[in-house]
Amino acid sequence: MREWTVEGSDQLISDRWINLRVDHCRTPEGTAISPYYVLDYPDWVVVVALTEARELVMVEQYRHGAGRVLLELPAGSCEREDPDIEISARRELLEETGYEAASWRLVSSLYANPATQSNRLHVFLAEGARQVGAQQLDRGEEGMTVHLRPLDTILPGLASGVIGQALHVSALLLALGPQG
Template sequence: MDTETPPWTTTESKILVEDRWIRLRADRLRTASGQEIAPWYVLDYPEWCAVVALDEADRLVMVRQWRHGAQSWSLELPGGVMDAEDADPIAAARRELLEETGFGGGAWTYLYAGHANPAIQTNRLHIVLATGIRLVAPAAPEPTELIRVETLPVAEVLAGLPRGLIGQSMHVGAICVGLAAAGRISLEAAA
């Protein structure tokens, strides 16, 4: 199987919704065998970032925020949309962490980017690790964000993962990779 050549051809694309955060389009596709798939909905979002943030006391800095779609409070990593003014994912993560939590400083490392939902979304979630951060300013989230800052011991977060402690499923993997990069856990397979 050729993994470089797209197996589908887009024969038509129509924008259905477009605003500052999202663009929804309906594509008409043709498979290599000539079968038509229509409509195939695609969500064009800007790139996102999230930061696995460990403070000077080795606690994870998290945010609990209201998520209207889920109709619940969700414990998550700080992060959000990468703005055009952000020089790179680390700059975006620094800005988001400071805005949402008031934390800054420390050492910063870019870890990886993964697709949020590659079947229907175009964007990626960039994961950044920050260690040794500290409270440097009051939190100043967007006026539409309802956020509570929580700092939790690494062991408490890890113990809570199997019970659904983290409301944002993409952040579960980010936490594991971030904590491994920080030397707090090992992702090596047992021999």
């Protein structure tokens, strides 16, 4: 399997959150694939944060794309001023929950949706999480609430959608699985 050739590219939307471009591609066999739309997001981090009591630090917030309030893991975009992805993960946990953690480990880096998105998702396991302050929410995150949930109440409910965000389910399983 070989990569496609990009014969041209046009930027359609470019702002703080997203870049949408249209690529004009050709497969190795010569088939033209045009237009092919690609979303360029910043990389994302998701944090599986566990307290000493093995409670999962979670947030509940409204997600407009789904039109629902969802229970999720702390997560967000890597910002340009963050020196590295662990700093991004630490910042997101602190901002969204007011928690810090004693130990941090990068579990995995995956593509979020490689068919149409260029960004990666970096999964961190943060153990020894404890509250050190109040939430420091970004504009638009008003109403986000913090929840501590025992792992034994979350894991059995994954298949029934207790966590509705597929990337967060993947992150949780990776962080807590045999290799996590």
